[in-house]
Amino acid sequence: xxxxxDTLSKSEFYRKLHTGNSGDADFYxxxxxxxxxxxELGCGWGRLAxxxxxxxxxxxxxxxxxxxxxxxxxxxxxxxxxxxxxGDILDFSFTKYLSQSQYDRVILPYNTxxxxxGKKNVLRCFTHAANLLAPQGELWFxxxxxxxxxxxxxxxxxxxxxxxxxxxxxxxxxLIYERSEIDHKNQEVSVTYEARNTRNQKTGRLPxxxxxxxxxxxxxxxxxxxxxxxxxxxxxxxxxxxxxTEQVIFxxxxx
Numbered sequence: 001x002x003x004x005x006d007t008l009s010k011s012e013f014y015r016k017l018h019t020g021n022s023g024d025a026d027f028y029x030x031x032x033x034x035x036x037x038x039x040e041l042g043c044g045w046g047r048l049a050x051x052x053x054x055x056x057x058x059x060x061x062x063x064x065x066x067x068x069x070x071x072x073x074x075x076x077x078x079x080x081x082x083x084x085x086x087g088d089i090l091d092f093s094f095t096k097y098l099s100q101s102q103y104d105r106v107i108l109p110y111n112t113x114x115x116x117x118g119k120k121n122v123l124r125c126f127t128h129a130a131n132l133l134a135p136q137g138e139l140w141f142x143x144x145x146x147x148x149x150x151x152x153x154x155x156x157x158x159x160x161x162x163x164x165x166x167x168x169x170x171x172x173x174x175l176i177y178e179r180s181e182i183d184h185k186n187q188e189v190s191v192t193y194e195a196r197n198t199r200n201q202k203t204g205r206l207p208x209x210x211x212x213x214x215x216x217x218x219x220x221x222x223x224x225x226x227x228x229x230x231x232x233x234x235x236x237x238x239x240x241x242x243x244x245t246e247q248v249i250f251x252x253x254x255x
Contacts (some may be wrong), residue, residue: 008195008204011067015045017168017176017193017206020110021247023236024142025051027202028107031140031251032057035104039132041089041125042112046072053082060098062087079187089120092128108141113218114210122213123221130225133254139227140248142236146187146212153184173198187212215241220251227252 009018019043029051032038036054043061045068053059053076061084063069072084087094089112106129116122129139153159159182166175188211193202213221215232222229230251234241241248 009067010204010206011065013193013195013206015068016170018110020047021236022143024048024109024247027142027249028052028109028140028237031138032105032107035087037099037100037103037105037134038143039100039103039106039129041106041108041129042110042115043072043084046075046084047083048107048109049076053079056082057081058084058100060085060100060103062089062094064088089128090116090124090162095128095132098132101132102137103132104134104137106137106139108139111143111210112141113141114189114212116211117207117211118211119210119217119221122218122225126221126225128226130227130254133227135254137254138230139222139251139254142247143212144217145215145234145241145245145248147214148243149182149204150184150187150212150214153182159184167193170195174203187214215248222250222252227254 022161026049028048032052036057038057038059040048040052040061043049043063044065046061049059049061051074058081061072063086066086069084069086076082083099085094085097113122116125120150133139164178167178170174175196177194177196178191180189182189188209194202195205219229230253232241233239233249234245235247236249
């Protein structure tokens with residue numbers, strides 16, 4: 001049997017599995033370069049903070065997971081211009097604890113927008129984020145592409161089935177399996193990850209749900225909060241959107 005010491009908590013599982021997308025740290029470092037005040041919504045344990053922190057900028061990171069925020073506070077406790085806050089990025093009641101009243105850059109990296117619970121909640125988050133932007137300030141976020149998948153499902157095609165192969169392998173030999181269900185009518189993806197050690201014992205389980213939005217819907221929400229879209233790209237290197245796109249990057253600015 002698997003001992004309690006061998007079993008991952010959901011926070012540990014998420015941290016070990018979701019380590020970001022290739023190039024995202026460099027990208028967010030570029031788009032925040034020169035910004036005196038940076039706000040990261042959904043900062044987790046501070047994965048991107050090391051790329052964003054510098055001697056000139058004030059950085060604020062917010063996340064709902066208290067374990068992650070505490071890890072970030074310990075990691076960056078010596079940085080004089082960094083703060084990490086436990087808060088809900090839907091109601092923004094945490095704003096009273098922010099070190100700055102306005103920010104030059106607000107970022108929501110790594111599919112955070114899909115984790116908010118659907119269009120109404122994304123609009124709430126964008127509204128608050130826009131209110132925190134300084135004049136000429138910018139909002140940046142990235143999500144995985146869904147437009148082609150949604151069109152295919154709307155036309156009656158069946159959702160792809162999991163092939164039973166592991167989607168990741170950790171250095172200790174742990175294999176990660178993924179089972180997903182897509183409800184295209186409600187634009188929901190439910191995913192369950194399972195970790196199994198070298199003895200094929202289950203050592204962790206991580207359920208997640210995303211409410212995805214189409215590109216057009218996201219652009220409409222950006223404009224609804226009176227931000228000007230700066231564009232959409234199909235990679236962190238600035239590639240155009242096409243059938244090979246694996247990540248969609250959005251930028252918008254306050255007038």
